[in-house]
Amino acid sequence: MTNPLILKLEQRDQLSVEERRILEGTTSRIKEFRPNEDIVREGETMEFSCLLLEGWTSRNKTLANGRHAITALHVMGDFVDLHSLLLRPMDQTVTAITPCRMALVPHESLREITRHHPHLARMLWLSTLIDAAIHRQWLFAMGQLSSAGQLAHLICELYLRLQSVGQARDLSFTFPITQVLLADVLGISPVHVNRTVQELRRENLITWTGMLIRIEDWDRLSRSADFDPAYLNLSKVPR
Amino acid sequence: MTNPLILKLEQRDQLSVEERRILEGTTSRIKEFRPNEDIVREGETMEFSCLLLEGWTSRNKTLANGRHAITALHVMGDFVDLHSLLLRPMDQTVTAITPCRMALVPHESLREITRHHPHLARMLWLSTLIDAAIHRQWLFAMGQLSSAGQLAHLICELYLRLQSVGQARDLSFTFPITQVLLADVLGISPVHVNRTVQELRRENLITWTGMLIRIEDWDRLSRSADFDPAYLNLSKVPR
DNA sequence: CGGTGGATTGAGTGGCGTCAACCTGAGTGG
């Protein structure tokens, strides 16, 4: 089974045999995490970065008053704290949502890549730039869309991200997130999440039973969220 | 007068003489923009990136229904679309708020830097990572803070960012943003922006007359916003 | 001196928050 980071990057640009070999080589140290376990904590200074091989994680921040914010969701193939290579200390906590398998990649290996493999280094940079583009899109959605639009936007995005690493097809995917967590993602109350989900169901845009989400009408769903996948940079061009 | 990008990067790590020379060399082509003029538009593919030498810009996105979102504010020293080196096409539009002076840096020069100057390349990467950290912080603020907290957070952040490039001191700075634009930043209505500003004034946290904002009580202001400057990475460490 | 952009204020409304109860299915232990 091929490394999901390679899968993810090769969606965006061709990797050479050597580049693939280097990436494989850096992902030898593996660690497992249980649901709800912190992978890295705000304030820590890291000596390695964590590549998510399997499972879902959230990037989150807890307030003094106990409220939580989730500022990112990560899936297979995401380098959940690649930025800790240059940013110190960690600005936010990363927590396992499901059981997770992570590769711990030493910063020294990454620094080696920036020294000797400029194209591969640009691809790693790219991966953090896509994260940033997703953040911007969430900011747009949070500020300007209705809660239903915001949820629709999230569902469209996650479907494409999962599809690009072979984790979704036929307009449906496994979504292991409770409505309480979703509230922290969308910045609304858990009760209102429930009503928002029902709104999308009532409009026959999605079905969501157990952990399975199925998009019933991609066109109307994406239109309702002003969703344009361009920001995900899912095309293979020289970078 | 020294290049504000050098100023900004040297807050975070030492640059060598050669690195400074290279940066100076890439910023020779200058272009001016008038207020409200688009600098780069969503959907365009760039051959150069724009370094903001003077003025303020917004990164923004307009919806089908005419609503606007502002996902970032940029000031002197910010590379407003450095990510266009690797992301194609531009995901959002960048617009001048005040008169702006920009250096247009060819992507080929930047790619050269990634090939032959790994440390400088990491510093450019760092600058996009700080942008991303700011996005995450805005997401947190937008989702979990009251509108007053959110505004307080923005004011704290901008003060430190401006101070780090010599554009603010003594807890006050020039803020050339109308309440209507601020509404697009905060994701609330212009009327509510006004009431939120008055709330901060009533609490004697800030004064804001004309384009001048003065922070009257940094401690209470930052506490009211759960503001922790760590995410701005304003300390000089090897990167 | 009227026009214009921006700030301010008031009135009425609705989306979303809180609180609280209730339902369901899965897991556990007697």
Added chain:
DNA sequence: CCACTCAGGTTGACGCCACTCAATCCACCG
């Protein structure tokens, strides 16, 4: 095999924050 627990989802009642619509005020400027 059933009572119990618990997490997660669902629903209703009620209130407030923030929205919209509108009018007014002010400073600046051609």
